Amino acid sequence: xxxxxxxxxxxxxxxxxxxxxxxxxxxxxxxxxxxxxxxxxxxxxxxxxxxxxxxxxxxxxxxxxxxxxxxxxxxxxxxxxxxxxxxxxxxxxxxxxxxxxxxxxxxxxxxxxxxxxxxxxxxxxxxxxxxxxxxxxxxxxxxxxxxxxxxxxxxxxxxxxxxxxxxxxxxxxxxxxxxxxxxxxxxxxxxxxxxxxxxxxxxxxxxxxxxxxxxxxxxxxxxxxxxxxxxxxxxxxxxxxxxxxxxxxxxxxxxxxxxxxxxxxxxxxxxxxxxxxxxxxxxxxxxxxxxxxxxxxxxxxxxxxxxxxxxxxxxxxxxxxxxxxxxxxxxxxxxxxxxxxxxxxxxxxxxxxxxxxxxxxxxxxxxxxxxxxxxxxxxxxxxxxxxxxxxxxxxxxxxxxxxxxxxxxxxx
Numbered sequence: 292x293x294x295x296x297x298x299x300x301x302x303x304x305x306x307x308x309x310x311x312x313x314x315x316x317x318x319x320x321x322x323x324x325x326x327x328x329x330x331x332x333x334x335x336x337x338x339x340x341x342x343x344x345x346x347x348x349x350x351x352x353x354x355x356x357x358x359x360x361x362x363x364x365x366x367x368x369x370x371x372x373x374x375x376x377x378x379x380x381x382x383x384x385x386x387x388x389x390x391x392x393x394x395x396x397x398x399x400x401x402x403x404x405x406x407x408x409x410x411x412x413x414x415x416x417x418x419x420x421x422x423x424x425x426x427x428x429x430x431x432x433x434x435x436x437x438x439x440x441x442x443x444x445x446x447x448x449x450x451x452x453x454x455x456x457x458x459x460x461x462x463x464x465x466x467x468x469x470x471x472x473x474x475x476x477x478x479x480x481x482x483x484x485x486x487x488x489x490x491x492x493x494x495x496x497x498x499x500x501x502x503x504x505x506x507x508x509x510x511x512x513x514x515x516x517x518x519x520x521x522x523x524x525x526x527x528x529x530x531x532x533x534x535x536x537x538x539x540x541x542x543x544x545x546x547x548x549x550x551x552x553x554x555x556x557x558x559x560x561x562x563x564x565x566x567x568x569x570x571x572x573x574x575x576x577x578x579x580x581x582x583x584x585x586x587x588x589x590x591x592x593x594x595x596x597x598x599x600x601x602x603x604x605x606x607x608x609x610x611x612x613x614x615x616x617x618x619x620x621x622x623x624x625x626x627x628x629x630x631x632x633x634x635x636x637x638x639x640x641x642x643x644x645x646x647x648x649x650x651x652x653x654x655x656x657x658x659x660x661x662x663x664x665x666x667x668x669x670x671x672x673x674x675x676x677x678x679x680x681x682x683x684x685x686x687x688x689x690x691x692x693x694x695x696x697x698x699x700x701x702x703x
Contacts, residue, residue, distance in 0.1 A: 300393035302326035303628075304384060306374050308336065308359060310699065311400035311603030311617050317364040317702025318625040325366065328394075330386065332373040336362045337428055338695050340614050340648075343460060344688060346425040346434030346546075347467040349653070355428075355692070362700050374401070377560035379596045396628060399562070399584045399601040403454065403551035403612075412522035413547060419524040422545035425464055426455075437544050438468045443480035444543030447529055452488035452518045453550035453578025456604045457613045459493055459647050461548040462502070468546075469509035470652040483509060484540065486517035486531060488577070497667055498649075498659045501677045505651045514538070522547070550578065553605040558582040562599055564607050583607040588663070590637040591624040597631070600624055610643035610663045618699060619644045644668050648687045655679040656687050 303324055305312045308331025316327050341355035363369050370392065376385040377397070384392045405426055407414035416422040423434040448465040451458045465485055472478040485492070491499045492506060492513050506513060517538075520530045522545070529540045557563045563582040584601035586593050588608040593599035602620040604612045620641055627637030643663025650656040658676040662668040669676050676683065 298390050301328040302395050304392055304394035304397045305329045306399050307331060307401035309402050310614055311621060313362055313364060313700050314702055315398060315621040315624060316367045317700065318621055320364050320366055321702050322625060322629050328368040328370055330370045330372055330374055331359065332371060334359050338692055341692060342425045342431045343463040345431040346464050348435040348439065352428055352432065374556055376556050379560055379562060379599055382598060396598050396600065399557060399599065399605060400603040401554050401605050403553050403604040405549040406552040407549060409550045410519050410521060412524060413549060416522040416524040416545060421527055421543060422547060424547050424549060426549060434464065434546060438471060441481060441544050442477045445482045445541055446544040447540060447542040448485050448546045449519050449548050450487040451548045451550045454580055454583065455548060455551045457647055458611060463650050464546055466505055466651045467653065478509065484512045484514060486514045486519065488516065488518055490515055495659060495661055495665055497677060501657055553583045557584055557605065562593060562596060580607045589640040590627050591620060591641060592627060592637055600628060608643065611645045613645040613647060615646035616644055650684060651679050654681050654684050656684040658683050
């Protein structure tokens with residue numbers, strides 16, 4: 292791994308050094324592209340699926356983190372900077388340092404960030420003593436402190452009603468919290484409510500059936516077709532609409548899963564979706580995808596700019612974003628980009644595969660895999676992935692992180 296020189300041109304410019312950017316760069320390197328640069332400002336790389344377990348007190352942020360330079364693929368240049376602008380016509384990116392980087396192809400995968408302005412009062416709530424989220428590395432440990440400290444009162448858990456990485460992952464911490472409170476003998480004194488924008492608890496019929504017994508076991512009130520409107524941190528009240536009717540809900544603990552937004556430079560470069568785009572069905576996020584990279588959801592090539600590609604959380608792919616889905620996306624994108632190098636049209640197709648592991652209690656988990664049409668898409672034949680088991684729990688908690696560091700980030 293070497294740092295890129297100033298004001299240079301590279302064959303493939305990858306914007307973002309998360310799961311998508313690193314695993315894709317490694318794949319392209321293995322396919323023979325020798326001049327690849329990754330723009331990534333952060334010095335620490337995180338295995339973000341572990342945040343739910345950090346919020347449940349089962350893992351630490353140290354366990355989910357590595358120095359960024361340690362995970363960069365060999366032979367790929369790292370530009371430790373941030374993209375401020377992209378000029379598709381000139382095939383160049385402008386960095387926050389003022390440097391301009393030219394490219395032959397650009398891959399947009401910078402991820403997305405919580406849009407705290409979307410729900411008035413949410414940022415103030417996150418800074419207060421009664422609310423948290425597992426969507427940020429900084430706040431996930433606070434989630435565990437709130438769960439551990441609650442002995443009676445009202446606990447609210449929200450699911451985002453717009454774009455967000457693995458939106459139903461908020462159910463993971465919901466069941467882990469309830470299981471903890473039940474083990475502590477205080478669950479009967481806690482009123483637990485889940486607010487989800489889907490028409491059913493998860494939004495996928497087979498998964499709904501598997502989760503319903505756990506909803507009943509923990510006595511969770513599920514409010515479907517629910518949309519968070521604002522949060523009053525001082526009064527500890529969440530305002531929402533449920534089936535179109537206004538609801539004002541008090542809380543002593545709030546785990547809020549925020550809607551996310553893509554970096555503004557994507558839209559500024561004319562590469563984003565303009566206006567509200569159709570959301571996904573079932574468990575996928577609907578809402579407004581304005582500003583997310585407007586790529587063909589199957590080939591991952593930009594609809595209007597053939598030298599631009601995108602995958603991951605900043606791309607509008609008509610499916611639920613997830614780390615598991617990225618493994619499929621990077622394979623498809625690498626194959627299609629290489630095809631264009633040979634003068635061929637991209638023919639590999641991404642079917643929208645995604646996955647949302649859900650722990651129903653400490654020591655048991657299910658592993659729902661589904662496609663863009665909200666149909667189950669199990670990757671391991673004859674394995675009951677929707678039956679809660681200790682094996683799936685161990686797989687999610689211990690095996691997948693090792694696979695991430697040692698296999699996925701190496702482009703396999």
